[in-house]
Amino acid sequence: MEWTHGWRESAWKDLDQKWDVIVIGGGITGAGILRQCAHAGLKAVLFEADDFASGTSSRSSKLVHGGLRYLKNAQVRVTLEAVTEREYLLKQGRGLVNRLSFLYPCLEGDTMPGWVFGAGLILYDLMAHQWSHRSYDMEDMRELCPLLTTPALKRGFRFFDAQTDDARLVLRLIRESVSGEALALNYARVNTLLKTNAGRVCGVVVRDSSNLADEEREVQARVVINATGAWADQLRGQVGFAPRLRPLRGSHLVFSCNRLPLTRAVTFQHPKDGRPVFVLPWEGAVIFGTTDVDQGQNIITDPSISEAEAGYLLDSLKFVFPKQELTSADVIATFSGIRPVVDTGKSNPSAESREHVIWDESGLLTVSGGKLTTFRIMARDALKVVRKHLGPITFDPDIPVVDAFPVEAEEILAEAHLTPAQSLRLLGRYGFPSARSLTSENVDMEIISTTPYFWAELRHAALTEGVVHLDDLLLRRIRLGLLLPNGGQDQMPRIRSIVQTELGWDDKRWQEEERSYRELWNRAYRL
Ligand SMILES: Cc1cc2nc3c(=O)[nH]c(=O)nc-3n(C[C@H](O)[C@H](O)[C@H](O)COP(=O)(O)OP(=O)(O)OC[C@H]3O[C@@H](n4cnc5c(N)ncnc54)[C@H](O)[C@@H]3O)c2cc1C
Numbered sequence: 177m178e179w180t181h182g183w184r185e186s187a188w189k190d191l192d193q194k195w196d197v198i199v200i201g202g203g204i205t206g207a208g209i210l211r212q213c214a215h216a217g218l219k220a221v222l223f224e225a226d227d228f229a230s231g232t233s234s235r236s237s238k239l240v241h242g243g244l245r246y247l248k249n250a251q252v253r254v255t256l257e258a259v260t261e262r263e264y265l266l267k268q269g270r271g272l273v274n275r276l277s278f279l280y281p282c283l284e285g286d287t288m289p290g291w292v293f294g295a296g297l298i299l300y301d302l303m304a305h306q307w308s309h310r311s312y313d314m315e316d317m318r319e320l321c322p323l324l325t326t327p328a329l330k331r332g333f334r335f336f337d338a339q340t341d342d343a344r345l346v347l348r349l350i351r352e353s354v355s356g357e358a359l360a361l362n363y364a365r366v367n368t369l370l371k372t373n374a375g376r377v378c379g380v381v382v383r384d385s386s387n388l389a390d391e392e393r394e395v396q397a398r399v400v401i402n403a404t405g406a407w408a409d410q411l412r413g414q415v416g417f418a419p420r421l422r423p424l425r426g427s428h429l430v431f432s433c434n435r436l437p438l439t440r441a442v443t444f445q446h447p448k449d450g451r452p453v454f455v456l457p458w459e460g461a462v463i464f465g466t467t468d469v470d471q472g473q474n475i476i477t478d479p480s481i482s483e484a485e486a487g488y489l490l491d492s493l494k495f496v497f498p499k500q501e502l503t504s505a506d507v508i509a510t511f512s513g514i515r516p517v518v519d520t521g522k523s524n525p526s527a528e529s530r531e532h533v534i535w536d537e538s539g540l541l542t543v544s545g546g547k548l549t550t551f552r553i554m555a556r557d558a559l560k561v562v563r564k565h566l567g568p569i570t571f572d573p574d575i576p577v578v579d580a581f582p583v584e585a586e587e588i589l590a591e592a593h594l595t596p597a598q599s600l601r602l603l604g605r606y607g608f609p610s611a612r613s614l615t616s617e618n619v620d621m622e623i624i625s626t627t628p629y630f631w632a633e634l635r636h637a638a639l640t641e642g643v644v645h646l647d648d649l650l651l652r653r654i655r656l657g658l659l660l661p662n663g664g665q666d667q668m669p670r671i672r673s674i675v676q677t678e679l680g681w682d683d684k685r686w687q688e689e690e691r692s693y694r695e696l697w698n699r700a701y702r703l
Pocket of ligand 1 (some may be wrong): 200201202203204205206223224225227228229230232233234235236237238239240241364365366367403404405406407423424426427465466488512513514515516523544545546547548549550
């Protein structure tokens with residue numbers, strides 16, 4: 177279904193049928209499962225209570241990585257799976273998943289000796305069948321990253337991982353799934369699970385949560401999947417199962433490139449507790465994180481960084497890049513997400529396993545835990561359990577995770593006078609048909625401020641990407657709210673003119689949307 181004018185109304189009408197699978201949750205886990213269902217020819221519908229990717233899947237560190245730290249925790253299988261997925265996604269998700277060079281400075285006082293990290297890198301490279309890491313002495317490290325002026329620097333390493341735009345990855349998976357029989361609705365909250373007389377889950381009651389319509393439906397399906405991430409225990413409670421997750425908050429700071437001019441990512445051990453932290457150039461800005469603190473059972477939709485987390489992060493940056501003299505005034509935005517982690521009662525939150533789980537409880541299939549990087553494995557495992565419920569279904573676990581571009585795609589986009597890197601970027605973010613349509617009229621092909629985005633992307637997203645509220649557009653489709661000071665306030669006049677034209681919002685609606693975006697940004701994205 178195309179997400180153009182009137183799509184929500186017709187999507188609500190289409191719900192009145194018996195579905196094979198209902199997927200609850202429109203983060204990476206739900207999106208990956210929907211994609212597999214669509215490929216298997218199943219009639220599947222996905223409900224997301226807020227916007228697609230508005231949960232943890234737009235608030236990650238955006239790394240597609242094996243996770244070197246899991247090696248330290250002896251979670252070798254998690255690392256091996258994730259490294260394999262990284263290599264797969266680099267090939268399949270060209271333009272959306274990109275290789276990223278990392279420096280690892282060994283510092284005086286590190287809790288883990290440099291040689292242990294070096295040994296981990298050997299294993300890491302072997303897992304990917306490559307040999308790409310190198311070790312450097314102190315002078316070389318300073319040459320590679322002049323910002324590393326800390327007197328604690330001893331030597332270091334270079335290695336490679338990968339990076340993406342998490343929200344765009346979710347969106348691309350969902351977009352490419354709904355071109356067939358599958359359906360996906362944002363702002364559609366599942367309030368209640370429907371059960372048979374025998375107590376097995378057989379459907380849901382879903383309600384429009386956009387505040388713009390008054391729709392509610394009972395929707396039946398042969399299988400109901402709970403892919404609600406950190407919120408999964410809430411639905412599990414409706415079938416009488418005790419909580420098993422430990423929601424852990426992680427927060428990031430965002431800086432402009434002027435204040436942290438990095439061409440490579442840097443990861444180091446936090447001087448206070450030895451946890452690995454990451455400084456990552458991303459979309460024309462630099463993000464730095466993360467923390468790992470218990471959120472408790474108050475799992476709010478828009479978590480925010482605490483003063484203690486911000487202090488913890490800033491202290492380590494001052495230690496590693498002392499001459500930059502960074503202060504909280506340099507932080508242009510923050511963002512926090514909640515990890516769905518299975519609770520094993522460890523005293524140190526960072527020591528909890530990042531493996532995914534599938535629980536089949538009274539017909540409710542919960543798929544949670546894991547990582548952004550391993551969504552394809554989670555989806556495949558989920559489909560294996562779906563098969564047990566539905567009987568034989570033909571599904572190829574190795575189907576491409578996103579639609580491939582035609583060979584001439586990059587040439588076609590070059591006609592819009594884009595550089596090869598820009599063409600590839602648009603293809604990766606939008607897929608070929610959308611990338612072609614957004615460049616074909618050759619309007620708005622100017623860059624927005626310091627970001628890599630074209631104004632044409634913002635127009636295209638407003639018109640065709642299921643935007644319901646302004647924050648959908650500015651925090652997840654085109655991420656100005658994270659990348660520009662004051663949530664992109666300086667750009668608001670032009671944003672307003674595009675949005676009012678494409679979404680048909682009158683002045684009153686615009687003012688309400690702008691007010692609520694500003695309120696949200698101040699509450700959850702500002703330091
Ligand atoms: C700070 C941080 C950094 C991270 N960095 C990385 C990284 O760099 N690389 C990596 O691989 N992984 C990373 N992760 C892990 C990764 O982000 C998560 O594992 C992943 O995003 C979880 O996706 P999900 O779809 O399971 O959950 P979510 O993305 O949270 O999606 C669940 C969705 O369910 C919806 N929902 C809840 N209740 C209902 C309901 N009743 N009805 C309908 N919908 C509902 C929510 O609104 C939400 O959108 C990070 C996590 C955090 C917190």
